[in-house]
Amino acid sequence: MKPEQERALAVVTAALDDTGLDWHAETPTRFTVELPGEHKQKTVTTLNVGEHTLQVSAFVVRHPDENAPAVHRWLLERNAKLVGLAFTVDSAGDVYLVGRMPLASVTAEEMDALLGRVLDASDGSFNTLLELGFAGAIRAEWEWRLSRGEPTANLAAFEHLRPKDPPGAEPDAPASE
Numbered sequence: 217m218k219p220e221q222e223r224a225l226a227v228v229t230a231a232l233d234d235t236g237l238d239w240h241a242e243t244p245t246r247f248t249v250e251l252p253g254e255h256k257q258k259t260v261t262t263l264n265v266g267e268h269t270l271q272v273s274a275f276v277v278r279h280p281d282e283n284a285p286a287v288h289r290w291l292l293e294r295n296a297k298l299v300g301l302a303f304t305v306d307s308a309g310d311v312y313l314v315g316r317m318p319l320a321s322v323t324a325e326e327m328d329a330l331l332g333r334v335l336d337a338s339d340g341s342f343n344t345l346l347e348l349g350f351a352g353a354i355r356a357e358w359e360w361r362l363s364r365g366e367p368t369a370n371l372a373a374f375e376h377l378r379p380k381d382p383p384g385a386e387p388d389a390p391a392s393e
Contacts, residue, residue: 221245224265224322231327232263251331253339255373261334269316272301272330276338279309280349287311287349294341301333303341311345313337343373351377 217225225245232239232249239249245266251259251274261274280287291303291311301315313334317326346354354371358378361368371378 218267220319221265221267224270224319227322227324228263228265228270228327231324231331234324235328235331249331251335251338253335253342256339256342259335259338261331265319265322269318270322271316272314272334274313274334274338276303276311276313277342277345277349279305279311280345282350282352283348284309287345290344290348294337298337299333300330301337303337347374347377355379 228247229241232247235249237249237251239247241247242262245264247263247265249261249263251261253259256276259274259276261272264271264273288305291305295302300317301313304312304314306312315330315334317330354374354377358368358371358374360366361371362379368378
């Protein structure tokens with residue numbers, strides 16, 4: 217192993233320790249950390265320290281059920297605003313964030329910034345991606361929960377997709393005079 221790779225590995229592991237987050241080494245050069253979010257419960261992020269670069273990859277959302285062209289267009293437009301990261305899709309159509317940086321740039325400060333950018337991009341885009349690619353499923357979830365009296369708190373961000381009348385309910389009749 218080259219000295220620069222050894223130095224970067226030491227920086228990455230120390231930076232992960234400093235976060236206080238759950239992380240583990242999959243191999244001596246590959247690490248997985250769970251970044252907690254507000255919209256997306258967690259973003260599982262992989263860091264791979266190669267011979268020349270640190271590569272980052274984070275799962276964002278599975279392939280859209282609907283409206284894939286609009287989802288892909290939104291991702292491409294969002295890429296223009298990202299620093300050191302880009303949205304991509306895998307062969308199954310699942311959405312990821314990816315990035316890489318030279319090992320010489322790997323510092324504790326840059327690791328903190330990188331993880332922050334991953335979390336911001338993933339968590340900040342999550343509800344938009346859900347609405348663009350899964351609106352039908354969200355509407356169905358609203359209907360299912362309302363019909364059974366199930367909690368709907370985690371659907372609050374999608375209140376505008378809530379059905380006007382619960383399934384099986386009679387539409388509001390005009391008040392009798």
